[in-house]
Amino acid sequence: MGMLYACSKTEIVKPQTEEIRFVVPTNFPDAVYKFNGNILTNNGFALGKKLFYDARLSADKSISCGSCHQQFAGFANLDHKVSHGVNNCLGKRNAPVLFNLAWQREFFWDGGAKNLEIVPINAITDVCEMGSDLNTIVTFLNNTAPYPSLFKDAFGSATINSQNLLRALTQFTAAMVSANSKYDKVIRKETVFTTEEQQGYQLFKDKCANCHTEPLFTNLNYINNGLDLNSVDEGRKTITGLATDKGKFRIPTLRNIELSSPYMHDGRFNTLEKVLEHYNTGVQQNENLDVSLSKNSQLGITLSNTQKQQIISFLKTLTDDEFIKNKIFSEN
Amino acid sequence: MNIKNISIALFAVLTIVFTSCKKDETINTAEKGTFTLEFENQVNGTPLLLNTQNYTNANGDSFNISTFKYYVSNIKLTKTDGSVYAIPESYILMDAAKPSSLLNNLKDIPTGDYTKISFTIGVDKERNLAGAQTGALDPALGMFWTWNSGYIFVKFEGTSPQSTATDKSLTFHIGGIVDPNNTIRTYSSDFSTGNPLRIRADKKPQVHFIVNAGSLFKGKQTISFANLNFTMGGANSVIVADNYVNGLFEFEHIHN
Numbered sequence: 001m002g003m004l005y006a007c008s009k010t011e012i013v014k015p016q017t018e019e020i021r022f023v024v025p026t027n028f029p030d031a032v033y034k035f036n037g038n039i040l041t042n043n044g045f046a047l048g049k050k051l052f053y054d055a056r057l058s059a060d061k062s063i064s065c066g067s068c069h070q071q072f073a074g075f076a077n078l079d080h081k082v083s084h085g086v087n088n089c090l091g092k093r094n095a096p097v098l099f100n101l102a103w104q105r106e107f108f109w110d111g112g113a114k115n116l117e118i119v120p121i122n123a124i125t126d127v128c129e130m131g132s133d134l135n136t137i138v139t140f141l142n143n144t145a146p147y148p149s150l151f152k153d154a155f156g157s158a159t160i161n162s163q164n165l166l167r168a169l170t171q172f173t174a175a176m177v178s179a180n181s182k183y184d185k186v187i188r189k190e191t192v193f194t195t196e197e198q199q200g201y202q203l204f205k206d207k208c209a210n211c212h213t214e215p216l217f218t219n220l221n222y223i224n225n226g227l228d229l230n231s232v233d234e235g236r237k238t239i240t241g242l243a244t245d246k247g248k249f250r251i252p253t254l255r256n257i258e259l260s261s262p263y264m265h266d267g268r269f270n271t272l273e274k275v276l277e278h279y280n281t282g283v284q285q286n287e288n289l290d291v292s293l294s295k296n297s298q299l300g301i302t303l304s305n306t307q308k309q310q311i312i313s314f315l316k317t318l319t320d321d322e323f324i325k326n327k328i329f330s331e332n
Numbered sequence: 333m334n335i336k337n338i339s340i341a342l343f344a345v346l347t348i349v350f351t352s353c354k355k356d357e358t359i360n361t362a363e364k365g366t367f368t369l370e371f372e373n374q375v376n377g378t379p380l381l382l383n384t385q386n387y388t389n390a391n392g393d394s395f396n397i398s399t400f401k402y403y404v405s406n407i408k409l410t411k412t413d414g415s416v417y418a419i420p421e422s423y424i425l426m427d428a429a430k431p432s433s434l435l436n437n438l439k440d441i442p443t444g445d446y447t448k449i450s451f452t453i454g455v456d457k458e459r460n461l462a463g464a465q466t467g468a469l470d471p472a473l474g475m476f477w478t479w480n481s482g483y484i485f486v487k488f489e490g491t492s493p494q495s496t497a498t499d500k501s502l503t504f505h506i507g508g509i510v511d512p513n514n515t516i517r518t519y520s521s522d523f524s525t526g527n528p529l530r531i532r533a534d535k536k537p538q539v540h541f542i543v544n545a546g547s548l549f550k551g552k553q554t555i556s557f558a559n560l561n562f563t564m565g566g567a568n569s570v571i572v573a574d575n576y577v578n579g580l581f582e583f584e585h586i587h588n
Contacts (some may be wrong), residue, residue, distance in 0.1 A: 036463075037463065038463065108479075112479050112480040112481060113478070113479075113481045114460075114461050114481045114482070115461060115462060115463050115481065116463070117463030117464040118463065118464055118471065118476075118478070118481050121471055121476070121478040122478035122479055125478055126478075133472070134470075134471060134472035135472045138472060161466055161470065161472075162464065162466070162470055162471055162472045163464045163465060163466040163470065165464075166463075166464035166471075167463075167464055170463070170464075238479075238480070239480050240510070241513060241566050241567065
């Protein structure tokens with residue numbers, strides 16, 4: 001493992017010549033997405049990357065996937081509460097980070113998308129995101145060099161269809177693995193936490209890890225974390241139709257959290273301090289509030305200012321600079 | 333002619349008939365054949381015409397139809413001996429706006445006489461959860477939900493003066509695979525034993541079905557467009573699926 005990570009440094013210098021690989025980090029569970037029927041290749045990955053950054057796929061040719069999923073923000077959308085799509089249209093939810101997607105079974109804040117390969121269709125077709133449709137894009141790609149030859153290189157056929165379009169995008173996004181933060185290096189015993197980080201880690205394990213479970217820093221469940229007495233966005237209920245799911249949202253990973261503000265499904269908090277203050281004093285009682293946030297008739301998670309700073313110090317050890325700066329994933 | 337002679341004569345006739353039949357029915361089961369599934373869209377007995385024709389539902393509401401599309405999948409044929417042949421990768425999408433979609437050739441069927449057909453109205457759970465599909469399941473065909481991923485099994489759109497929706501619209505997008513709102517339904521029909529589906533290497537029989545768009549709104553629960561004019565999955569889609577399960581398809585005849 002250590003050897004592989006050492007290798008990834010040379011990949012930063014010469015991405016084109018390095019073979020793109022998907023490796024399950026030693027401290028991670030088995031992946032959900034296994035590239036079945038969509039074998040990861042350099043050509044497929046490179047094509048997926050080109051598509052990811054091609055704004056011509058949107059209705060007014062202004063928005064690419066990369067517009068709202070910026071590498072420097074962990075592929076979230078820095079400083080945007082909600083997605084800003086074509087025709088200056090604002091979406092309704094905060095663009096999530098993109099990495100370690102191969103370990104997710106469901107996607108979006110409400111878990112509505114149930115296979116990684118079909119996730120991009122929503123953003124491509126949403127009138128407030130890219131505002132296009134698959135037929136338009138497939139026609140465009142079939143008529144636009146060098147796409148036919150790139151698809152031929154990747155999939156053996158120059159005839160482009162939505163399946164190969166989506167598979168290429170998935171090769172790019174599924175290969176995004178962030179597992180080389182300071183936290184990971186500490187776990188691998190390559191370095192150690194500072195005292196404050198260590199104190200924060202202990203607090204985190206006591207107070208946060210029930211939901212933000214290591215090593216993905218999410219247990220991938222949906223909970224109501226008491227943001228509102230009455231959630232305007234019904235969240236998970238939109239998918240299940242269950243009243244008990246109203247105001248529940250997917251627990252997000254905390255990896256690269258330092259870089260991916262603002263926070264929550266609607267981006268209401270722009271700093272980690274505000275997020276922790278929400279858990280300290282801001283939790284609203286509602287019928288679906290998670291039991292972990294109303295223990296012993298006490299709302300939220302009591303945190304002193306010192307504890308908050310210690311937790312934030314720990315959260316910053318989840319920043320993976322190698323991933324954020326890895327040219328393999330950059331627009332170039 | 334006495335009884336005995338009649339019996340002999342009858343036996344002789346039957347033998348000739350039987351052997352001549354048997355001769356016809358010599359089937360090389362290793363051979364494969366093709367048949368055509370034909371779907372004829374109607375609304376409660378009258379031909380379905382998009383946009384121009386007004387219809388009346390069981391509740392007495394007037395309506396017209398702008399879109400009518402539906403999936404049939406996992407087609408299975410049962411032989412007289414009870415053995416079942418599941419046609420691999422049988423996913424077909426019918427679209428009232430594309431007449432050619434209503435005639436579907438199904439190839440590589442083992443030869444033999446089949447007396448029953450069954451299929452899924454919609455798409456099985458596995459493909460709803462699978463990765464990017466192509467062919468009839470291509471999400472570009474407008475039968476795939478992206479926000480709550482999965483296939484629309486039956487899509488009916490139109491207008492009705494009784495609809496309380498904006499523009500008097502009717503939007504019935506039926507789908508969903510999770511209980512209690514699972515809308516996957518199965519249809520089956522026996523063929524006449526006297527005229528089974530005879531799959532032969534050198535023949536191309538045709539199985540003809542009537543498809544009644546009006547079945548969405550009657551049966552288990554008569555639908556009033558004032559009360560229900562929009563559904564995209566969920567409990568109301570279950571009401572519609574429970575209606576059409578017994579009335580959407582009607583086996584008409586086979587041309588052997």
